[in-house]
Amino acid sequence: MAFTDEAARTALRRLFDAAIASADPRTVLARHLPEKPAGRVLVLGAGKSAAVMAAAVEAAWPDVDLSGLVVTRYGHGHPTARIEVAEAAHPVPDEAGARAARRMLDLAAAAGAGDLVLFLVSGGGSSLTTLPAPGLTLTDLIAVNKALLASGATIHEMNCIRRHLSAFSGGRLAAAAHPARVVTLAISDVPGDDPTVIASGPTVPDPSTFGQAQALIAHYRMALPEAVVAHLKAARDESPKPGDARLGPPDYRFIATPRMALDAAAAEARALGLTPLILGDALEGEAREVGTVLAGIALSARAHGQPVPAPCVLLSGGETTVTIRATTPGRGGRNAECLLGCAQALGGTRGIWALMGDTDGIDGSESNAGAIATPDTLSRARAAGLDPRACLAGHDSHAVFAVLGDLVETGPTLTNVNDFRAILIG
Template structure:
């Protein structure tokens, strides 16, 4: 297949759509359900996919009486018949999320031996269930969340801190549901698919400590509210640890992961005559720097046929970080920033196209999933009187791709397996 601008754009969008479809709860959830229980079924959940996951449970078990509550991001709701859906804010939490988290703890505490508690978890769950530990306020945790997002900390590090400021995460929900059976169905949005990191692990033991949380705050020089600093120093309410009898051996089932999504995109690529190479599902680091590295691999493929010969596509997932260096920052999420870094490093090399986007349909706090870059992106930007390097320095990738008409806008996809990156070398 010959690739020009139109066919390359269409191919990249097809790969993105294949990745998202592979993580659609309506398709994949049912086969991961446990056997139908004899007792009551309580469905709880948190994340950007929580509502559609709840609907998938109802569809799979139409003859099983159930009740429950899930919380999702505003605008990510989905019709359900028996399970209540609440909505709250992301990435900066609000009172609605705290209320939903407290209600879920109360419902979990009503579960009895012989009951089944299904916990449906997906990306965004940490912010959506921000319930302050005793002595802390929601305003305190909102300040912490803003500091975390601007710090450059990885998602693993962020959630270590969050677990030690929460009354909900770090195994506390499962502890509240004891002695009922708890089964977690998860869509992973984190590098390495670590259950303690997905939504800060409400149903699994937390191996991290207050000491580690304090060390991370110091390392990133975060300025936190006095009450938060005092809470971390007191270390009076440690999270449930491995071996805690209330949690037993967690029954934790992945229904979708970044690797599964990348493999689906690879299959679609072969159908387009492209040789796919999955570089990894857990690539992390500063977004713009990863973008430079990915450009180098693409240039090697084009010039030398290594690590894969053209026509090919380089696929990767994971979650990058953006360390804010300007005040105020411009607009744009980590995928836009990574893509702009790639575009600058490619320096208008012919025959190389790229798409980078968040599989939940929202890159950061913007209304686009990501963007597409082509060999003439830099030329078109300069024609539009834009300075791509200055925009990257200002964290203003959204302005560039929006002006050029190259934003990828999908709306909420109702799933989330983190970042998706595809670089097509024609």
């Protein structure tokens, strides 16, 4: 099947849209709710999807006595009638998020044995509920967050450290709600769908330790505030561990995951006459290097029909990492950097197009979800006076795709099942 450039772009965007639609809380949340309780329902939540998830609960339970508070990223709000929505900063936390976290802890502590605490969690929850442990300040944790984002650590490693500097995460919210019943509805944005990692696990036991957090900081040679180093070394107030009676058996329900989104994209690919191959929903690694590996698989499919013959599409999810090496880095999220690395490795090979984007609609701190690369991306960039290789080295991938008009812009999607990558081989 020979694709025109326009047809390939349209197909890739349809796959991306199908993945996002599969994770829309307004259509998927209701079927995961527990039975309607007889008593009061306290709805708490954190993440980029928190407001729209709260609205979905209200729509599903119009006759239930419910109230509560959720916190989401600035610009990600959604109208609600009974559940308050607060907004705070992401990815660098601010005082608004700390206030929301403290209020949620206080609300949870007031819940009784006959109450249901429904916790709505999605990607971004860690930053949005950054509440310092005793002896630490928000300024300390902002410094930690900046160090984490620049370190090259994985999301699993970052959240191990965050849990041991927090008064909210690592099971502490569920402990505060004891003896009320706690049910968590989650949209997973992390490789492997680990509940302890999604928003740093406020409602589940934390198996990690202060010692592990210290080891990670040493491994990545992070320079952190003295108060943070002292707090970790003292190792007081360890997070609730498996078997803690305050938490009970966790009732944790996934309403959307990266794998579900990839399955939806695969179904859309078949409808378009493409053979989909899901490479995995939990790919991690340095963004540009992941792009290089994915390009190698695409080149094999194009030249040899392996691991899948054309026309086909290679699908993958997960969360890559960008380790900042440039002294004065440019603009570009991890998806744009992964895509530019892929385009560089493809070297202009005919018949291969790719789209990479963040399903929340925001790639890093930029306003675009991601971008599309075409067989002539590199040549068009050079004609525009850009050096793609230098842009990649300087973490300035956004500049390439912006100049070419190849950014993918969705606005906030109000969901988040992490990175989405599709490479179409015609």
